[in-house]
Amino acid sequence: MALSRDILDIRTIYHEPAVANFGRGLAILDRFPHAERIEVPSHWNIPNLHGNAGSAEDWLRIKRSTLVLGVKKGLTMRPNGRSAHFIAPSTSNGCAMACAYCYVPRRKGFANPISLFVNIEQVCAAITRHAARQGPLPEPDTVDAAHWVYDLGENGDLSVDATLSDNVRDMVGLFRDLPNAKASFATKAVNRELLTYDPRGKTRIRFSLMPERIAKVVDVRTAPMHERIAAIDDFVAAGFEVHVNFSPVILYEGWEADWRDLFTAIDEGIGPAAKAQLKAEIILLTHNADLHAVNLNWHPRAEDLLWRPDIQEGKRSQGGGDNLRYRTGWKGRWIARLKDHLAELMPYCHVRYAF
Template identity: 65%
Template sequence: MISPTRIYLEPAAAELPRGREVLDRFPDAELVEVAGHWQIPELHGDEANARRWVRIKREALVLGVKKSLSARPNGRSAHFIAPSTANGCAMACAYCYVPRRKGYSNPITVFANIEQITGYLARHVARQGAMAQPDQVDDRAWVYDIGENSDCSVDALVSDNVRDLVELFRGLPTAKASFATKYVNRDLLDWDPRGRTRVRFSLMPERTAKLLDIRTSPVAERLAALDDFRAAGYEVHVNLSPVVVHDGWLEDWRELLEALGDAASPETRAQLAAEVIMLTHNRALHEVNLRWHPRAEELLWRPGLQEVKRSEGGGVNVRYRAGLKRGLLDELLALIDRHAPYLRVRYAF
């Protein structure tokens, strides 16, 4: 998945224990000092080298220090978005929304100041007190998404940051960690989360995933992991996302929902819940994908079905037209009711 030959390094990160651990993990990598983890000219402008992206993701690693610590309110998937302990990803999903300020290949950046981050989170949780009443995020705990800008299962291949977070929340009775993943990392099964970390396995029909979910674990492997992670003490949910509309899409989702029911034991189904997220795509990413993976764009870029949505940062995104999207979503929700009636949908949009 990742075998760094070059590590772009903020000098301050190398002075921290976690930074030294990461460097010791990859002793043969070339070290390139950089002024800041966003200021790496070699990784900017790599849109022109789209065919090298997977190689960049596998061979480049960035080691930095997280400067700004904040827990942003969320309200959908979690109550708060925790400060990142990493950003970027070694996988290459064709629809990825993750910020691309390091260039579209966006290799993993590990933040070495993990003690600062965990200390901040512990204080933030303490300030919240007990949750007053249940909501769609959780019945009794404040939920913190610890993987908004990365995949924590892959991050755990690079450093112990994710394990430190799981161990932190294990001791916080009023809060839970949460992250979505497309990669099955069975090392996490030994971490003893004691119900305080929610793992959300992202799922889509296998036929679509083979085209769009590049370098991820096969969907069948993700399904096979559900019971094991629940038995290991994780709360296990699923993300049905992104929902991509194409000829035969509902039949594909029916097959996936049936496979989900077959894979999950009664104990796992009893605590399972889902998020359903329709596709949002990006015009700039569409243009780049045409250079390296044009077949993906046959599914992702559907002008006849989509409308423009400006992002907060001014980017041009596209989503299924509002009136059409509601109908498509209702069709999928009805399919869930028929073929996975045990699956509680926490939210859908």
């Protein structure tokens, strides 16, 4: 299983003791027989990794070479209402890619490699029980017309995770057979192995897109925009529902012209079948002071785009964090302008939500 570019070369595996009690854990360890194995009491708190301030300066090497394995403890579903009806228990945390605006490192500290959870059977069983309790979707809504939607990839990128284990294949197979539920996840990678998963319309993949020249600065180690756009038709043909995330929208001199160029590239790059089912989410950038400090240690150029206190204001997040977002009032106007450009250039693309 290979991505369009080689972004992983696992040399070190930190793992909880219980990982060896699970078949998926043993399978992942067997996949990397030459990697150094370091037993840790918790996947979440590894002092010489997450707690080491010096790791921030080695951000990209750690993402490429380090893997963490653990057992997912919390198996509850959280209500959402935007991308999905529910956020399913994550089967991963962290990512091999290095988007400078990613919110996950805000909580993990100075290093953010992939953590995989090996108790996939327990996660799938929890989703199955929860979906059974919901019954049919009462009526169509902004999330979906017919199914309860579960977001699977809140804290990672499942296209990359799928190169390391069969967790993603198992979950796509699970939702294929759940009569009232659909899976959903966003991605910035193109893993064509997923085209063999046979989702039968029950998994929604959301390709995250932004103007290429800005992505070259902030979307580090991700698939180029032209590769993501070129994959859309193939994933639709393979039985996925494909949406797009215009996320994050970053404001700078000339941003509107760049987004118009992107909308034109999408319109010219996908066929009628993809256009007929395409929907979008629009999410303006939210930044964070702690992440700003981490980024200054490894990628200060990105902060020239992301850290704009002249047009940003403080925001207390639902999770209790102190974030920065574009100023109220102006933010609504900027969203309206972007939606106007989209309606002109891609009139078939309905915006599911924007914020």
